[in-house]
Amino acid sequence: MTAFRNRRALLRALALLPAAPLIRPALAAMEAGTLGTARPFDFERLRQRARALAAAPARPSPEKVPELLDRIDYDTYQKIAFRSGNALWAESDTPVAFFHLGRYAKQPVAVHVVEDGVARRVHYAPGYFDTAATGLSEQLPDDLGFAGFRVLNADGETDWLAFQGASYFRSAGPLGQYGLSARGIAVDTAVPGTTESFPRFTAFWLEQPSDGSAIRIHALLEGEHVTGAYRFDCARGDAITMDVRAELFQRRAVTRLGIAPLTSMYWYSETNHRTGDDWRPEIHDSDGLALWTGAGERIWRPLNNPPHVQTTSYVDDNPRGFGLLQRDRDFDHYQDDGVFYDRRPGVWIEPRGDWGRGEVQLVELPTDDEIHDNIVAYWVPDADAEAGREWRFDYRLHWVADEPHPPSVARVRATRIGRAGVPGQHEARDPDGRKFVIDFAGGPLADMAQRYDLTVAVEASRGEITNPYALRIVGTDHWRAAFDLSVAGSEPVDLRCHVHDGKRTLTETWLYQYFPRAWGPSV
CATH class of the missing domain: 2.60.40.10 (Immunoglobulins)
Structure with a gap:
């Protein structure tokens, strides 16, 4: 279980990294990278690529200059500024900025822009970032690559959506505060005697659709046990929604395949406040798991900080929804004016189509600090995740202040x-x-x-x-x-x-x- 805990702590550190500050250069795009060769692209091509990868042995993900990147720790990362004039679609309502590589994200991802069914890769160039304050500018290679990307608001200064680290992504939600994360897939989470696997989104294709969505994101998932093709149609309103299509291809058998996983943090609340060694009354990104079963029952399960790793399963047939929520919105209950736990978003997962029988699993790990993500929730289908199996799951993610389909009961x-x-x-x-x-x-x-x-x-x-x-x-x-x-x-x-x-x-x-x-x- 040590590897599971350490990896989750690492990803928590990645999520807590500040986005590279934005600066406006004197000459917009003066050193921006160029776009690559035009190639036809659509979701079916991505799907076939993911299927072909599953039929071949897994390839290790390369790391460039890992020793150098290890020197870009939390403090050094804050000294790197993204030049906002070099943002993709800089003059639109959804400009896209990029994340720099560093200690907590050493493996580059490929980013493409799609227009009229044609994709071009966005090539990295040093001019995307101002790294002068790090003292490392002369040592960073010209083809370093990106760690991920974030979608900015129309002001070009703040962001509302970010993809960075393994298959993790997160949104600031309607209250403008990042908190819990979602993932593309969870593999063997908290399985005794088995090390959890973290497949990666290795490539992205970004486009501005004409159907009213703010942005469409395609992603290729690669892992030792599973590959996948994903499409995210992201829109903003009273809540932020993401319509997800996930097509998965089993490369090797696994014990537990977690669909639509969510990762959060719960240290203590009014329920177990005596276990928290801190002056603040409550500290948590989420305070409960909400379930809407296929039979129509509405369930609330307060989260726990257990004495040992605990996995709880809730068997269901075609669930109507589930999610990790932050119901307590009273600032006085947290007294934190730095990270604002009262503004953390909840995420509600609304299945589309027939998900069949399976179970929602809740994994809770013990923690003594807020720096560790110790809560995971996901859907496990009632079928063996064996080599050669293909899956398709469609669902909507709601990043919300309150659940999108509140129950009629108290x-x-x-x-x-x-x-x-x-x-x-x-x-x-x-x-x-x-x-x-x-x-x-x-x-x-x-x-x-x-x-x-x-x-x-x-x-x-x-x-x-x-x-x-x-x-x-x-x-x-x-x-x-x-x-x-x-x-x-x-x-x-x-x-x-x-x-x-x-x-x-x-x-x-x-x-x-x-x-x-x-x-x-x-x-």
Whole structure:
């Protein structure tokens, strides 16, 4: 598991790198690279190329001057400025700037521009970047290459979409703050005894479509076990959406193939705040996994910082959607005016077409710092990922402040855990007891007057549930469900809860995995 953790930490560092600053040169494009030979291009050609690659042995990805690039660490990277006048489509609403190679991204990617079915490669040239402040300008080769690219806003200064590192990409979302990342594919994530594989987007083809999309991105995926052809139709509105077509070709068998993977960070929140050694009240990019099952059930699973690597599976048939979300948007709950966790986007995955049977898997790793991505979620199809298999998945990614298809029932707003019993009473405490308090808001509960006959339906994989109740929180339109759990031992407990009135379900289903040893006994 060490390689898994180290690789994820490396990619987290890459995501945290600042985009190369933009500078406006005195002479626009004075040293920009040239475009290569014109070649016909369309998605079918890309698909056939990916299929042909899968039939041949994998080739190692080359690195140019790795020792030199290793000297471009975080601080040095900040001294590299992209010359904005050299941006692709510099005068349009979607100019594209490029990422420089460095310690955390040593393998170059090929970038092409597509117009009228013809592609031309964008050749690297030193003039794209101002590297004078690094002291390395004379040592960098003239054909170094790009680490990736980012799509700028029309102002040419800020960006909203970036592709860089393995098959990772991310968007700043509607609130303008980067957070979690998406990936093209996940291979053998957290499989015991197996090292996770990270296929790469090795080449991109960019075009400005006429169908209203902001930008269309084609990408070639290459990896030891799988190759693929991807198309991303990206658009901006109240949310940022990406319509994805992914065609995958299995080069070698794998144990676990993760479709539409998301990668995030969760250290602590109001749920487990005592495990966070920091002055800020909460630190997380996402606070929960939301599920909309094929049967129509709405589920909220608060994220965990477990004592050991934990993989949880949610079996489904043709899911309607799932995603890692940041529901808590209150600045006072974070008190961070540097990286603004309250503005981090959520990502909702909306499958298109028939995805069949499979399962959403949630992987949670222990962490003691915000620098590590420790949360992964993806879809695993119910079919063997064997050599020679071909797959196609279509889906839409929504980069959002709030989920795009909110449930009609009340949603979970907070989860808190404390000692069992009645607060303020000097009674004997159950040493194995814990109280769980879940706040709900919206749906049919929003306008419901206080009443005392609602049912809190709770299930536990082990232990005893007592004192379940639900009440409206005085002075608010929120409702609170609470119950006590008494459980001995250290094995995790799977909990399930929802509120109903005997005739209808009033809330989404709350799922949680409780680790007794992580909390210790009640006193």
